[in-house]
Amino acid sequence: MKRLELILSRLLWLVPTLIGLGVITFLISHVIPTDPVAILAGENATAEQIAALRRELGFDRPLPVQLLAYFQDLLRGDMGVSLFSQQPIAEELATRLPATLELTFAAVLLASAIGIPLGVVSALRRNSAIDHALRVVTVSGLAIPSFWLAIQLQYLFAMKVGIAPLNGRIDGFGPEPLTGMMILDSLLQADWESLGGALRHIALPAITLALPAAATIARFTRAGVLEVVTSNYVLYECAMGLPGALVTWKYVLRNALISTVTQIGLIFGVLLSGAVVVEAVFDWPGLGAFAVISIIQSDHRAVMGFTLWAGAIFVIVNLIVDVLHTLIDPRSTR
């Protein structure tokens, strides 16, 4: 019951969150000194032509009127039309969403699979050589900019060693699209060739995104484990001679993960913004790559569309994390 209440209240919060997000991005996009109309009209357009185009697009109206009109359209599910591709933005985003979701989920899974065990080991071997080495790795994982890491990985694995493709999502057509997530689709259709191709393509961008996330997860897990191992229940479990592996990987880990899981939800937001850069470098046809093109072209409508979608995904992922939280920690539902 409590869990349902939580979900409903979070979904309700989604509305004001998105309104706020929409207003802020709308204002920012109108304050920054770029003129999408001038870009659209081209270099040789006269001032009259630009003014005419501005009127045609409705960009000459006062800001509050434009904002209101935008939200009215949104209520009808209309995010407007991209100034450049002339495609409806909502449609464009919808076709690109699965690629980004696939990439960010792969990165989160990879980051957790690396970060959680590393955090546990460095906490248990506190102040040992392993712990110090891991600290160096995690700090550099956070410090390395993802575009640089992306290019290094491309250079090493795609160009020198040649075990991963340079960019793109798949060779050829890939699996029949069901969900749009190629790994999932090829698994569902038992299309092993496509699966291999999809995995090889996703490897480098996912690693690029996952590394800083893994560093954060490792640090939080380490802190969580260090706190839990001094607790009375761990003392009790050790005094009763339960096997060390059971105490660590069952009794300690689940308690230590309570704070890490919340962190993973927040990391997801970082991944979404990181995906903007990584998708551009790897030519990954997702929301991020779309956002980069839109920003470069000053296509404000498209940028706002991306921001709203990213915001909605972030809120929903954190809702899922909160539900997970209640599953891990039975005290949090009471």
Place this chain on the structure above:
Amino acid sequence: MSELLLDVENLTLGFRTERGLARILDGASLRIAPGQVMGLVGESGCGKTTLARAILGVLPAGGARIDGGSIAFRGRDLLREDPAIVARDLRGRAITFIPQDPFSSFNPVFTIGDQMMDLMKWKSPRRKGEGRWPALLQPYPRARRRADMEAVLEMLAAVQLPNPRAILRKYPHEVSGGQRQRLMIAMALLPEPDLVIADEPTTALDVTIQAQILGVIRRLATERRVAVLLTTHDLGSAWEICDAVTVMYAGQDVESAPIDAFFAAPAHPYTTRLLESLPRAPEEGGAADVGGIPGEVPSPLAQPAGCRFHPRCDRATEACRVVRPEETQLAAGHRLRCYHPRLPA
């Protein structure tokens, strides 16, 4: 006297602190016979809990340094045997634990049943060396699981918990403190141990619950012929359930006696002062105002030499300040470390 179950001899250990080595135990000895309920009494900070933890093998890792002595359990020296083998064969099986704080000693994120069945999976008396699986892959044979579950339900009834099956499905925060301590007692007895170490098992509980919990421990220890080491700062608790008492002062044992002799004829000056400090009704000859013991417990960083009680002792002589007294035996089971005991006239 029959063969000893637990024989702690001259245990000396300390903790490294920023201000030097804190000698928590200095030549502490403790003996428990099979089936005996032994009270380990002393003021807070005298080393009772550290001694209990040393026997349980859960001293703080890295911080503790053992400088001498031995802990023999049925002739096996727990300090010198392979810790992994001790953990597998003795901990949770022959020696079990009732912790001080039942609120924080249950893992908060697993059900009580889950935790009890994990304990039984590894520590059930019906477990006979089962393969060499890695701990996380170890199977739990069905037949044994069923037998263990029956034993659990029986034990929950024995510690007087209503509706055992429902309790197993609950999380620790859903049951009361008294119930949690009953569960802890059940878990301590389920492996059918020879020795239960109960570290101040009632301090965290309401006064009304304390007597009930002590009663349960005493009854089950007698019924199942289990020896108990009960650490307490409360002489009243010791009087209620112990067969014998060992008194500690500042990390050293000073006197050990059967319960009757302890209360009727205490011989060590510290013990006598301790008993005098108990409030008693006037008709029992108690003073109107309760007298404390002058002076303070010495800091573990700067312990006096010789008998550690000498700065507070009105009988202390030069000898007391230099060399700690050897153990002398006054009567059967009544041992003492004092140069100037109070002997009955």
